[in-house]
Amino acid sequence: MAAHMTPDEFRRAGYAVVDWIADYWSTLGERPVTSQDPPGAVAAALPPTPPERGEPVDAVLADLDALVTPGLTHWQHPGFFGYFPANTSGPSVLGDMVSSALGVQGMLWATGPACTELETVMLDWLAELMDLPRRFRSTGAGGGVIQDSASSATLVATLAALHRASKGRWRVDGLDRRYRAYTSTQGHSSIEKAARVAGLGAEGVRAVGVDPASQAMDPTALRAAIEADLAAGDVPAIVVATVGTTSTTAVDPLPEIGAICAEYGVWLHVDAAYAGAAAVCPELRWAHAGLERADSYCFDPHKWLLTGFDCDAFWVADRAELVEALTVMPEYLRNAASESGAVIDYRDWQVPLGRRFRALKLWFVLRWYGAEGLRAHIRSGVALADRFAARVAEDDRFELAAAHPFSLVCFRLVAGDEASAELLRRVNDTGRVHLTHTRVAGRYTLRLAVGSPSSTEAHVDEAWQLLSGAADELLAP
Amino acid sequence: MAAHMTPDEFRRAGYAVVDWIADYWSTLGERPVTSQDPPGAVAAALPPTPPERGEPVDAVLADLDALVTPGLTHWQHPGFFGYFPANTSGPSVLGDMVSSALGVQGMLWATGPACTELETVMLDWLAELMDLPRRFRSTGAGGGVIQDSASSATLVATLAALHRASKGRWRVDGLDRRYRAYTSTQGHSSIEKAARVAGLGAEGVRAVGVDPASQAMDPTALRAAIEADLAAGDVPAIVVATVGTTSTTAVDPLPEIGAICAEYGVWLHVDAAYAGAAAVCPELRWAHAGLERADSYCFDPHKWLLTGFDCDAFWVADRAELVEALTVMPEYLRNAASESGAVIDYRDWQVPLGRRFRALKLWFVLRWYGAEGLRAHIRSGVALADRFAARVAEDDRFELAAAHPFSLVCFRLVAGDEASAELLRRVNDTGRVHLTHTRVAGRYTLRLAVGSPSSTEAHVDEAWQLLSGAADELLAP
Incomplete structure (x- = not known):
């Protein structure tokens, strides 16, 4: 019969999960940002009923790799520029671990x-x-x-x-x-x-x-x-x-x-x-x-x-x-x-x-980064957005759709809504980046939102190269 | 300037937090279930403003021990019998760690x-x-x-x-x-x-x-x-x-x-x-x-x-x-x-x-325990409640206030509301257990709710001994 996990069993399994997390973060940039699997693929891969007997943590981690992570949208990916960022960080995860354990x-x-x-x-x-x-x-x-x-x-x-x-x-x-x-x-x-x-x-x-x-x-x-x-x-x-x-x-x-x-x-x-x-x-x-x-x-x-x-x-x-x-x-x-x-x-x-106890993750973040670390993170996001917006502004095929005072850039193809929507599809289909869209004054508009601590100039430049390349194909006579 | 935590820094700090958790759970039974500090004690011990420069995780863990855990109600304590249980478990914490990291x-x-x-x-x-x-x-x-x-x-x-x-x-x-x-x-x-x-x-x-x-x-x-x-x-x-x-x-x-x-x-x-x-x-x-x-x-x-x-x-x-x-x-x-x-x-x-991504903790729990492990946990809670209720029923100074089909026992002193309220205060003041109260048909009633995976017969027996001993003092002529 499966028994409660002892503190020592937790210690061993906890190390394994910490390793899993460090490995996940280290390899995140190499994964596709989004899954290409059709609806139902993950559910179909799971057993229809829970196990009668308990299983070791290793078995669950193996299925996490085999079944779950390939079916995810990776919000912490350096090429994730969709919606608004919803980023975490090492210290936040540590604070959350303590919170989970204190219960x-x-x-x-x-x-x-x-x-x-x-x-x-x-x-x-x-x-x-x-x-x-x-x-x-x-x-x-x-x-x-x-x-x-x-x-x-x-x-x-x-x-x-x-x-x-x-x-x-x-x-x-x-x-x-x-x-x-x-x-x-x-x-x-x-x-x-x-x-x-x-x-x-x-x-x-x-x-x-x-x-x-x-x-x-x-x-x-x-x-x-x-x-x-x-x-x-x-x-x-x-x-x-x-x-x-x-x-x-x-x-x-x-x-x-x-x-x-x-x-x-x-x-x-x-x-x-x-x-x-x-x-x-x-x-x-x-x-x-x-x-x-x-x-x-x-x-x-x-x-x-x-x-x-x-x-x-x-x-x-x-x-x-x-x-x-x-x-x-x-x-x-x-x-x-x-x-x-x-x-x-x-x-x-x-x-x-x-x-x-959600204040713990905030406490860990504020102390790890300090005020200067947080300011540096915000400034980095604004600078990356500026860098990307400058590329857009320099290219006659594109136009900026709004001001970009923070880390979101709204832009579109001058060629119109259909071309812009098709551009978004093609770029997202590469699996290298993920952008989303909106409408500004009725016009279809792409959004690139920067926020991940792992996003660098190289990632923003890659996003621009993918967009520019897709525009080349799309607008070719 | 504080930089983002690297995966390797996370690995090292993550091990330390896992150790902290295992140690916390191992020593939980020795701590007072609740804090005796007056309102404001924790807040007064914290700096009024966030740090300008980042600090290492070790410093936060040291303050966690010095400032935070002494000021907590320990819901996972084996002597916590208050409200309804809100228990976690090793596999649940592991699933939550993965969820936090995937973001x-x-x-x-x-x-x-x-x-x-x-x-x-x-x-x-x-x-x-x-x-x-x-x-x-x-x-x-x-x-x-x-x-x-x-x-x-x-x-x-x-x-x-x-x-x-x-x-x-x-x-x-x-x-x-x-x-x-x-x-x-x-x-x-x-x-x-x-x-x-x-x-x-x-x-x-x-x-x-x-x-x-x-x-x-x-x-x-x-x-x-x-x-x-x-x-x-x-x-x-x-x-x-x-x-x-x-x-x-x-x-x-x-x-x-x-x-x-x-x-x-x-x-x-x-x-x-x-x-x-x-x-x-x-x-x-x-x-x-x-x-x-x-x-x-x-x-x-x-x-x-x-x-x-x-x-x-x-x-x-x-x-x-x-x-x-x-x-x-x-x-x-x-x-x-x-x-x-x-x-x-x-x-x-x-x-x-x-x-x-809250389904992860559920997945980890259902797989670690299996159906038979979960049934064993529920049955253990019911059996512990039965054991405690039998002690209450055998003692003429006490009475059961309601049926106890699950793991909650409602009981009180026959001597009345004031005596029952005073009994609760005295027993909780020992720091060894924590019970709460309600009113049943207007009468002040103590509640003992079992649920922690760490609560055993010894803990329930201790609760009874504390109650019985306090009743001896309280009802002495």
């Missing part, structure tokens, strides 16, 4: 005091590192928490906003009238999803127009949308502004948007999921101008700050308001520490009850 | 085909292992997915139920009338929270009465509540029945509840967060009788099935209905595989967009 469930301060307190301090460290407004620090009325993703941060902000907009009735009465959420046409799909989850429906989200050149929210259009809803008797509850939109990394004008939110008493949430990390560099903090008016803010260390998914950093200016919206206290969770009011119970800052 | 973001099939397919197969494996109704298998119209927690499973079920109850209008129009959710007075707090998140408010949740002896939902009271709401013009949307309530592991009568749900066309979600794992043993499957009427079901492998948090296994009978409720498809996520309709995109089965 702490930090729903309450009492169920993991150090889990809670390290998290509060790490979020204060990040706020310091990025020079976020003082109101978000835990030393005042605000504070930070780790959410699994920016989706969940937006949802939590939406719920707190509904509670405020209902004057505190939402918790008990639910949605008693029509509440409205606002974001730009370029806001992330998770904003609509959060509104849907909260019961507002797709109709409850106003897609505010953008400036055609910058793709940033038009504050005049925001004001008009709010006024129209007020005239209809609806209640404007939340504006979600974006620093670094998903399509093109456009930056909404926070000073103007913040002033409008203040005027109408609407909650302002700022979603900087990808681009927020840039604020570790003073020269990129312009993107956060006006943030002092926000009620909540988030960015994802799991995107561009070398901390493995999931790690969204979410701050509120008034933690009491958030907790009031979300708390439920059954008898079996009552404890002296919570009742003292002197502690943070992070279950009241999120939707799920349970939570892992 | 796959499995939001779409296309962004991690093997991530998606291994998850679908693992959920089918679990369904087979537990003999769940065929309708939940992915080979039919149903299928399973990993949620972070039972809280999120309940939320997702609530959303799908609202979509169904609104006849498909909820997605677009939001909540257009008053919808109602039903659970027993013993249902978990996450049910009220899910309803609140979904916009129903606390008023939207009907707390249905229970049979005083069994603490299980009274189907007659459920029918009456539904009828009353219908008479008031409200729409019954979802019933959440519980297999293994948090207070006492009561099992709601699924056959009767399922018949009522079918009669009124109400979504039935079954929350078996803790007790569901017992179904790996045929002799404990009685608790799932009637489950074939459920629209959705969940249990937590991260509670009693040796898989580290977070891993809630959630199934639906009709996956198309769930996806229709939750999908949003922006241009930047469009891809050929999704449009073919031949693949599962798990982002549409959950609230957040992003997701980790």
Whole structure:
């Protein structure tokens, strides 16, 4: 009969897994970035039922190599330029290993005091590192928490906003009238999803127009949308502004948007999921101008700050308001520490009850890299994007589709949508790089997003050579 | 300047962390289960700002020992008997290490085909292992997915139920009338929270009465509540029945509840967060009788099935209905595989967009233990609970407060609430064990929940000796 793994068995198997990881990372650049297998290939290779008797770890690692890794999209690959980066790093994995082994469930301060307190301090460290407004620090009325993703941060902000907009009735009465959420046409799909989850429906989200050149929210259009809803008797509850939109990394004008939110008493949430990390560099903090008016803010260390998914950093200016919206206290969770009011119970800052010790990976990353290491990583990404954009700009067959203030470059073939889509297919089919697409003002646009610690000038240059070569073939008369 | 960690640096540091973990697990039984430090002690010991220059991993591990672990509640401790277990195991940690290192973001099939397919197969494996109704298998119209927690499973079920109850209008129009959710007075707090998140408010949740002896939902009271709401013009949307309530592991009568749900066309979600794992043993499957009427079901492998948090296994009978409720498809996520309709995109089965490769830890656990190893673990927990309950039953000063069909024993001093609360304080203050409390029919009740792979007869006997000894002191004339 299979028994529990002893600490010594774990030690031996753990070394083997560490070796497996080091080997995987060392050989990653030689693998195809994506799998070419058809849907169902991996499932078909697995037994339909679990084994009756236990098996050794070696057998699982062998199948990992034979069945699983060939069927993956390799997000840590130096040629992965799709979506936004979701990069991890050695220190992040080490921190996560400790977290997995401790197996702490930090729903309450009492169920993991150090889990809670390290998290509060790490979020204060990040706020310091990025020079976020003082109101978000835990030393005042605000504070930070780790959410699994920016989706969940937006949802939590939406719920707190509904509670405020209902004057505190939402918790008990639910949605008693029509509440409205606002974001730009370029806001992330998770904003609509959060509104849907909260019961507002797709109709409850106003897609505010953008400036055609910058793709940033038009504050005049925001004001008009709010006024129209007020005239209809609806209640404007939340504006979600974006620093670094998903399509093109456009930056909404926070000073103007913040002033409008203040005027109408609407909650302002700022979603900087990808681009927020840039604020570790003073020269990129312009993107956060006006943030002092926000009620909540988030960015994802799991995107561009070398901390493995999931790690969204979410701050509120008034933690009491958030907790009031979300708390439920059954008898079996009552404890002296919570009742003292002197502690943070992070279950009241999120939707799920349970939570892992995610602050550890952030702690390992911040200490391994130090502030200067993180700044160097961000600057490297910006420089690689600049380098790539310069190639695009020099080639008459291509055009840049948007500004590239961070590490995302949006570009396309002048020849049009079909040619651009075909170009993307051909380049991705090489297996050497992986790019994704979007539409900018209706036009099919390729996106190259840099973020991996293993991506170098050579990888970005290779991406350009593949694109340029494919364009040669595609556009040949 | 701190640079990225190389694979060889990771190899060396990884070995050190593996050693740290093996040592931690080896010495866990000697540590106090909980910290005695006051709130703020850990935070005060940490620097207020992040380091400017990077530091070696050794320095972080030293602080882990000096600052963090002394401030923890040790959930993996053999003397941890609080709440419900949230246990991990060696193979689970190994699987999580691989997941952290791969850093796959499995939001779409296309962004991690093997991530998606291994998850679908693992959920089918679990369904087979537990003999769940065929309708939940992915080979039919149903299928399973990993949620972070039972809280999120309940939320997702609530959303799908609202979509169904609104006849498909909820997605677009939001909540257009008053919808109602039903659970027993013993249902978990996450049910009220899910309803609140979904916009129903606390008023939207009907707390249905229970049979005083069994603490299980009274189907007659459920029918009456539904009828009353219908008479008031409200729409019954979802019933959440519980297999293994948090207070006492009561099992709601699924056959009767399922018949009522079918009669009124109400979504039935079954929350078996803790007790569901017992179904790996045929002799404990009685608790799932009637489950074939459920629209959705969940249990937590991260509670009693040796898989580290977070891993809630959630199934639906009709996956198309769930996806229709939750999908949003922006241009930047469009891809050929999704449009073919031949693949599962798990982002549409959950609230957040992003997701980790959590099926790996489940795969490692199911293969290391095999079905027989998992059955042995569950049986060991039941036997330890029986052993402890026998001690309680033999002592006239104590009484059992509820049946103990699984691995939770509810008990109290006959002398009353104050004595029982004081007994809990004294026993927990020893640092050797950690128990929590609840109220059963208004009376203060202690809970001893077994689940750790390291808990043995000796640990349960020690818990009893501590309780019995403290009772001697407390009840001395």
